[in-house]
Amino acid sequence: MTPPILGLADLQVHFTVRGPFNRRVGSIKAVDGVSLDLMPGEVFGLVGESGCGKSTLGKAVMGIHKPTAGEIWFEGQRIDRLAPAAWRTVRRSLQYAYQDPGASLDPRWKIGSSLHEPLVIHTDLDAAARDARIRSILEAVGLPDTHLDLYPHEISGGQQRRVGLARILTLHPKVVILDEPTSGLDVSVQATVLSLFRGLRATFDLTYVLISHDLAVIRTMCSRVAVMYLGRIVESGPTDAIFDRPRHPYTRSLVAAIPKIGGVRVTRTFWLQGEPPDPGNLPTGCRFRTRCPKAADLCACEEPALSPLGSGSVACHFPD
Amino acid sequence: MTALLTVEELSLGFATEAGLALVLDRVNLSIEAGQVLGLVGESGCGKTTLARAVLGVLPPDQTRISGGRVLFRGTDLLTADPATVNQRVRGRAITFVPQDPFSSFNPVFTVGEQIMEILKWKSPRADQPPGPGWLPAVMSHYPADRKRADRDAVLELLDAVQLPRPDQMLRKYPHELSGGQRQRLMIAMALLPGPDLVIADEPTTALDVTIQAQILGLIRRLATERNVAVLLTTHDLGAAYEICDAVNVMYAGQDVESATVDRFFAAPAHPYTTKLLASLPDAAGTASGIPGEVPGLITPPGGCRFHPRCERATGPCREARPPVDQLGAGHWVRCYHPHREAT
Numbered sequence: 001m002t003p004p005i006l007g008l009a010d011l012q013v014h015f016t017v018r019g020p021f022n023r024r025v026g027s028i029k030a031v032d033g034v035s036l037d038l039m040p041g042e043v044f045g046l047v048g049e050s051g052c053g054k055s056t057l058g059k060a061v062m063g064i065h066k067p068t069a070g071e072i073w074f075e076g077q078r079i080d081r082l083a084p085a086a087w088r089t090v091r092r093s094l095q096y097a098y099q100d101p102g103a104s105l106d107p108r109w110k111i112g113s114s115l116h117e118p119l120v121i122h123t124d125l126d127a128a129a130r131d132a133r134i135r136s137i138l139e140a141v142g143l144p145d146t147h148l149d150l151y152p153h154e155i156s157g158g159q160q161r162r163v164g165l166a167r168i169l170t171l172h173p174k175v176v177i178l179d180e181p182t183s184g185l186d187v188s189v190q191a192t193v194l195s196l197f198r199g200l201r202a203t204f205d206l207t208y209v210l211i212s213h214d215l216a217v218i219r220t221m222c223s224r225v226a227v228m229y230l231g232r233i234v235e236s237g238p239t240d241a242i243f244d245r246p247r248h249p250y251t252r253s254l255v256a257a258i259p260k261i262g263g264v265r266v267t268r269t270f271w272l273q274g275e276p277p278d279p280g281n282l283p284t285g286c287r288f289r290t291r292c293p294k295a296a297d298l299c300a301c302e303e304p305a306l307s308p309l310g311s312g313s314v315a316c317h318f319p320d
Numbered sequence: 321m322t323a324l325l326t327v328e329e330l331s332l333g334f335a336t337e338a339g340l341a342l343v344l345d346r347v348n349l350s351i352e353a354g355q356v357l358g359l360v361g362e363s364g365c366g367k368t369t370l371a372r373a374v375l376g377v378l379p380p381d382q383t384r385i386s387g388g389r390v391l392f393r394g395t396d397l398l399t400a401d402p403a404t405v406n407q408r409v410r411g412r413a414i415t416f417v418p419q420d421p422f423s424s425f426n427p428v429f430t431v432g433e434q435i436m437e438i439l440k441w442k443s444p445r446a447d448q449p450p451g452p453g454w455l456p457a458v459m460s461h462y463p464a465d466r467k468r469a470d471r472d473a474v475l476e477l478l479d480a481v482q483l484p485r486p487d488q489m490l491r492k493y494p495h496e497l498s499g500g501q502r503q504r505l506m507i508a509m510a511l512l513p514g515p516d517l518v519i520a521d522e523p524t525t526a527l528d529v530t531i532q533a534q535i536l537g538l539i540r541r542l543a544t545e546r547n548v549a550v551l552l553t554t555h556d557l558g559a560a561y562e563i564c565d566a567v568n569v570m571y572a573g574q575d576v577e578s579a580t581v582d583r584f585f586a587a588p589a590h591p592y593t594t595k596l597l598a599s600l601p602d603a604a605g606t607a608s609g610i611p612g613e614v615p616g617l618i619t620p621p622g623g624c625r626f627h628p629r630c631e632r633a634t635g636p637c638r639e640a641r642p643p644v645d646q647l648g649a650g651h652w653v654r655c656y657h658p659h660r661e662a663t
Contacts, residue, residue: 049528050499156613157363186362186555191599191609213528216601257533259558261585261600267537267562272530275500 003076004037005207006061006094006175011035011070013053013060017280028280030056032231033070035306038175043201043208045222045239047215047254051279053231054211055099058177061209062096063087074175092122095173099180101164105152111163112148118171133170140203141166142196158189162196169204177209182217194221215258219243227251230279230287237312247309247319250288286317294318323350323391324549325374325414325517330388332373340384341617343369345625346641347388347575349568353516354547356540358564358581360554362596364614366573367553368419371519374551375416376405392517407449411442415510417520421502425494431505432474432490435512436462439470444514477508481538500531504538511542517549524559536562557600561585566650569593572615572625574641579651589647589658592626624655632657 011034019025030053038044046054059065061072063079072080079090098104105114112134119130135145141162152160161181168176181197182190194217201208212218218225219239226236227250235248246252253272260266274291277283285303289295298317306315327349333340343366351357359367372378374390376397390397392414397405418424426434440462441449450460478486481504494502503523510518520539524532540563543550554560560567560581567584569577569592577590588594595610612629615621623640627633634656636642642654 049530158613187557187599187601188362188596188610191601191607192611194601194607195609214601215529220601220607253530257529259533259556259562261558261561261597265562266533267540270530270533270537272534275498275531 005040006038007073008036009071012068013056013065014068026280029231043222045218045225046211047218048228052228054228058211092171093174095168096177101160137166137169161193175207179211235314241311247314248316249292324353325351326391328389332385334382339618343573345573351549355565356543356550358552358560358567360560361570365570367570371553412513414517415515417506417510417523419522421506442513443470481508519551521553574625577653583651589653590655591630591632
């Protein structure tokens with residue numbers, strides 16, 4: 001069996017909430033004990049509603065948020081407490097595509113300069129070699145050379161995504177974390193961007209972690225999926241198993257909430273009530289019990305652990 | 321049955337530094353009482369502009385209306401006396417649910433104050449706005465007996481939009497509420513004046529999928545119960561399928577197709593509509609997308625604006641806008657080469 005390219009072991013990221021006089025008044029457990037293994041070449045989906053900690057998880061892997069506890073392993077090396085110089089070499093092969101590429105490109109820089117920057121920082125190529133590398137990448141993401149002289153506001157949202165992706169790919173990373181890669185795009189553009197992701201994965205031999213709240217996107221792209229709720233993974237497994245036979249009540253409600261054109265109207269049958277509780281003040285026991293139709297006394301006192309069931313794993317006392 | 325709202329051949333543009341942007345090109349639309357009509361299109365297609373034109377809240381300095389009528393119960397809102405429209409129609413008979421519930425509340429007032437502020441002026445229990453006209457609006461008196469009746473109506477409606485503990489809710493500030501709660505409040509505020517038509521501008525785009533299902537169900541239920549027509553602009557075809565009775569599709573400022581919801585998804589006729597439906601992500605990963613980009617509106621392509629991206633386009637498509645082609649009951653398309661085999 002091949003070793004995982006990226007592994008998380010009981011990762012926790014907590015944010016301190018401070019009150020008057022900088023006193024600690026509590027903490028938000030954005031990521032609270034997540035373990036997962038990423039195999040080389042797979043597309044791993046991370047789904048959940050806003051505030052469930054999926055972006056925090058991605059950023060913790062990138063070293064943007066410092067983990068409170070737990071371990072992050074990349075290619076057999078523990079990377080969560082590396083020295084800055086060692087970090088830089090790891091970061092080349094581990095890249096993060098931000099949610100809003102329009103906001104993450106410098107508005108005063110031409111696209112060309114933005115694409116040169118990662119190569120200036122991470123490599124010692126000269127200007128001509130950098131330029132050649134950039135042009136080849138730009139062609140791979142389907143943009144004309146003339147775009148190098150444009151400013152970010154002059155190109156459309158779909159093209160900004162492509163630039164953001166090109167910027168990452170110039171360093172030939174191994175793992176790319178895509179944070180909501182299609183939010184804010186129209187469906188016609190979304191379809192072309194998704195097929196670009198698929199093509200680039202084959203060309204550059206990439207492993208993707210795809211973070212999204214859009215289950216339809218996850219379903220078309222991913223081979224394996226983990227569902228997060230309030231900082232924890234509640235269910236994970238192969239995509240088909242998750243979508244065809246969700247076992248956790250939360251996953252069931254998520255899958256049931258997707259409008260299915262031609263099918264039964266979801267709004268007539270949707271049963272999940274309420275909204276996620278305040279992450280700073282979590283319920284005892286299972287975090288989903290306040291909205292769960294199956295909640296029993298056991299759920300209030302004991303938090304279920306993620307345990308194998310069928311082809312995946314589920315964290316529920318009463319899985320389907 | 322006569323239509324509640326009819327938009328006839330409306331054309332308008334915005335004056336920009338680069339020239340006149342032709343945002344709407346002879347657009348037609350018709351809603352009956354109690355009907356939920358979906359206005360579907362991608363960003364920049366003019367659906368929000370159309371919704372705002374109906375409401376009459378486009379920036380007057382930049383807007384150039386070059387033709388057409390907006391008939392609401394037989395009155396043309398574009399030529400009617402603005403003061404009458406303001407008092408009788410806007411915010412009363414036609415109300416609005418904004419896209420972004422996060423920025424639509426004033427953060428320094430409680431939601432209760434903001435809701436009562438609306439009712440002070442737009443309550444269905446008042447024919448005249450409070451106070452004499454010469455007094456500044458903030459100083460005018462809100463009659464106590466009407467205020468009490470209005471407050472009871474608010475509590476009842478907050479209960480109808482399934483907000484728990486309405487009286488406590490009214491004392492909260494907007495930041496204390498979640499996105500779903502804020503959107504429920506927005507829907508309640510839109511329904512309080514007792515409107516005939518609610519314009520909902522992408523009401524669920526900012527929400528999570530489970531909350532979206534709840535809110536869409538709520539809109540559908542309230543529209544049916546209260547016989548309120550809803551004009552729902554959305555880019556999400558799934559949302560349109562969920563709650564709409566009929567769907568209008570727009571592309572780059574032109575209306576391209578209109579059909580009842582079942583016909584729309586079963587037998588789409590316009591090439592743009594079929595491609596839009598084919599772009600939806602599916603389990604097999606075969607979603608196709610539409611090559612090319614939405615054209616700029618300063619110098620849009622002549623004729624049918626979709627022709628540069630359309631594989632069925634021929635000579636006439638570049639010359640003149642296709643006329644309305646009736647395909648069946650409540651189904652028309654503006655295309656010279658519609659998909660007829662499916663119909």
